[in-house]
Structure formats: C-alpha cells, structure tokens
Amino acid sequence: MPGRDPIDEADEESFPASDPPEFTGVIAGVPAGRAPRVLVDLPPASADAEVFRAALARFEGRIAVTYADAEGADFARALADADVVVAQGLSDAELARAQRLRWLSSVAAGLEEIVTPALFARGVAVTNASGVHGPNIAEHVLAMMLMFTRGLPRLYRAQLARRWERNLTSRSDGPGELTGKTLLIVGLGRIGEAIAARARPFGVRIVALKRDRATRHDAAVAVDELLSMDALDGALGRADHVCLTVPLTPETRHLMNAARLARLGTGAYVYNVSRGAVIDEAALVEALRAGRLAGAGLDVFEEEPLPASSPLWDLENVILTPHVSGATPLYYHRTAALFADNLDRFLAGQPLANRFDPTRGY
Numbered sequence: 001m002p003g004r005d006p007i008d009e010a011d012e013e014s015f016p017a018s019d020p021p022e023f024t025g026v027i028a029g030v031p032a033g034r035a036p037r038v039l040v041d042l043p044p045a046s047a048d049a050e051v052f053r054a055a056l057a058r059f060e061g062r063i064a065v066t067y068a069d070a071e072g073a074d075f076a077r078a079l080a081d082a083d084v085v086v087a088q089g090l091s092d093a094e095l096a097r098a099q100r101l102r103w104l105s106s107v108a109a110g111l112e113e114i115v116t117p118a119l120f121a122r123g124v125a126v127t128n129a130s131g132v133h134g135p136n137i138a139e140h141v142l143a144m145m146l147m148f149t150r151g152l153p154r155l156y157r158a159q160l161a162r163r164w165e166r167n168l169t170s171r172s173d174g175p176g177e178l179t180g181k182t183l184l185i186v187g188l189g190r191i192g193e194a195i196a197a198r199a200r201p202f203g204v205r206i207v208a209l210k211r212d213r214a215t216r217h218d219a220a221v222a223v224d225e226l227l228s229m230d231a232l233d234g235a236l237g238r239a240d241h242v243c244l245t246v247p248l249t250p251e252t253r254h255l256m257n258a259a260r261l262a263r264l265g266t267g268a269y270v271y272n273v274s275r276g277a278v279i280d281e282a283a284l285v286e287a288l289r290a291g292r293l294a295g296a297g298l299d300v301f302e303e304e305p306l307p308a309s310s311p312l313w314d315l316e317n318v319i320l321t322p323h324v325s326g327a328t329p330l331y332y333h334r335t336a337a338l339f340a341d342n343l344d345r346f347l348a349g350q351p352l353a354n355r356f357d358p359t360r361g362y
Contacts, residue, residue: 134194144297187246
C-alpha cells in the first residue's frame with residue numbers, strides 16, 4: 001500500500017457498514033494437501049522478524065513462512081502463494097495477486113480502512129491485533145491525566161522560559177490530585193480495561209460504558225459502575241476525566257459532539273486515543289477556547305498529520321501527541337504471541353479470535 005504510515009493503525013475513512021458487499025465465504029479454512037504458506041510483512045533480517053520466528057518455532061514442519069517487507073518485490077512475489085498474510089493490510093492490487101489468501105491477520109487494531117469492499121467480497125477471514133496496545137496506551141492516557149492534574153504543562157512552559165512559577169497561597173493551594181475524581185471510560189474493551197486497572201491505584205472512581213455489558217475480556221478488572229452506551233449522556237455530567245476508547249464506526253463518528261461536550265463540567269478533561277473522528281474537533285476547539293472544558297489530551301485527529309493551521313497547536317489546555325500511543329518496543333512480541341495462538345485455531349479449524357464482524361463494523 002504505497003505511502004502508508006508503517007505504524008499507523010488505520011486511516012479514518014471506512015466503507016459504509018450499512019451497505020457492505022455480499023459476504024461469500026468462498027475462500028475459507030485450511031488448504032488441503034499442503035502446509036499453509038504464511039507471509040509476514042517484516043524485513044527478514046529485522047529483530048521483529050526474529051521475534052516472530054521464535055513465536056512460530058513450534059509450528060515447524062506444519063507451515064511454510066516467508067518474511068518480506070511489504071514495500072519490496074519479495075513480498076509481491078510471495079503473495080501469489082500465500083494462504084495467510086500477517087500485515088497492516090492489503091491494497092486492492094495486492095489482494096488481486098493473493099488468489100490463495102484465506103486469512104489476513106492485521107497487525108493493526110482498527111480495521112475500518114483495512115476491510116475494503118474488495119477484501120470483504122472475497123470472503124477472506126480478517127482478524128485484528130486488539131489487545132496488543134493495552135498497556136502502552138493505558139500508560140499514555142495516565143501520563144496525560146497526571147500532567148493535567150499536577151499542572152505540568154504550565155510548569156514545563158515556565159521551565160523553558162526560566163521562570164520560577166510557584167504562586168502558592170498555602171499548602172492546600174496549587175496542583176490537584178486524582179484521588180476521589182471520577183474517570184469515565186467510554187468503551188470498556190481491552191484498552192479500556194487496561195486504563196481502568198492502572199487508574200484504580202490512584203484512588204479514582206471508575207465508571208465505564210460498554211456496548212455489550214455481558215462480555216468482558218478480563219472480568220477481574222474492577223470498575224465501580226458498568227453502564228450501556230445509551231447511558232453516555234447521563235454519565236458525562238459526573239465525570240472529571242473522560243477517556244474515549246471506542247472503535248470508529250458509523251455509530252461512533254462524532255460521538256462526542258457539541259451537545260455532549262456541553263454536558264461536561266468546566267473542570268473536566270477529555271482524552272482521545274481511539275480515532276480522531278470520534279470527537280467533533282471543531283466543537284472541541286470551541287469548548288476549549290470558551291473555557292467550558294479544562295483541557296484535552298489528544299493522540300488522534302480527524303486529519304493526520306494534524307495541519308499546521310489547526311488551532312489545537314496553540315491551545316495551552318491541550319496535550320497533543322502525534323498518534324504514538326500505540327507504539328511500544330513490545331509491539332511485535334505481543335502481536336506474534338497473538339498470531340501464534342490464532343494459528344493454532346486456524347490449523348484446528350476453530351473460530352479465529354479477534355475476527356472482524358461486519359455487523360459491528362470492527
């Protein structure tokens with residue numbers, strides 16, 4: 001896919017989930033009469049490829065694995081015989097060459113751009129890397145929460161200006177703390193659970209929203225309240241910190257619009273580590289400028305890279321990072337382990353974990 005960002009999870013646009021192509025299921029299951037051929041989008045001499053080799057060592061003799069950079073000729077040649085591809089995604093041109101493809105194991109979490117109409121119509125199984133990003137994204141969110149709570153953005157600006165800014169009237173004045181605050185997690189998936197687990201020791205009250213409250217990835221992660229998504233409007237007014245960890249679907253596009261931002265108190269903070277379009281960015285800028293929100297921690301944006309003309313760059317109550325919360329040195333360790341577990345299922349003819357569900361859009 002020429003020009004793609006090698007570490008970006010997905011672009012913002014998606015095909016209309018309400019009108020998908022017919023799912024045929026023509027190409028499915030383990031190929032008969034030969035070992036499945038697996039193509040992994042990693043340079044063969046890279047440290048990440050070595051991580052994959054170690055994770056797949058137990059399958060020796062049962063599969064044939066090729067490692068190749070997706071931008072190179074070796075990857076293009078190997079596509080013709082690949083039954084399984086481990087990659088960010090495939091362009092329509094790449095898909096046309098992959099006539100034997102049965103399973104695309106995406107190393108991304110978001111699939112809204114990756115599951116194209118052409119891929120969907122082929123009936124190829126598609127899985128994502130959900131769960132790989134939990135610890136690092138949770139730490140990113142907690143870092144932003146602590147920075148705002150302890151006033152670090154302002155103090156760091158003062159440091160750069162060599163200005164001693166200790167304007168305290170008493171020991172109870174100055175930066176705040178998370179103790180006793182309410183954190184609203186909108187989307188209690190794997191990332192949401194990772195945030196809840198790490199926020200709990202700070203003494204916050206955790207309220208979480210989930211599309212299907214009957215399903216949990218880790219029921220041991222405690223929350224004080226678990227509500228359905230239709231309770232969002234009522235929960236916003238109680239929140240000191242709101243973290244958005246939902247996939248981008250037609251239902252979640254501009255989930256946080258002007259009306260919902262207005263439900264938040266003036267001391268509330270919003271964090272987005274999902275997809276930029278989950279927030280109406282123009283409405284967010286207006287609320288921040290008007291002082292109707294205390295601040296926003298943003299790692300994703302409606303347009304990426306964020307244009308230099310965006311007013312978000314100049315707002316002192318914004319912490320802005322360039323879509324890096326999903327990056328971690330352990331990325332391929334977790335991805336390889338997840339793929340190996342799913343490969344066991346694939347070879348045994350069992351349902352794959354993290355499989356794309358067109359009825360949900362993720």
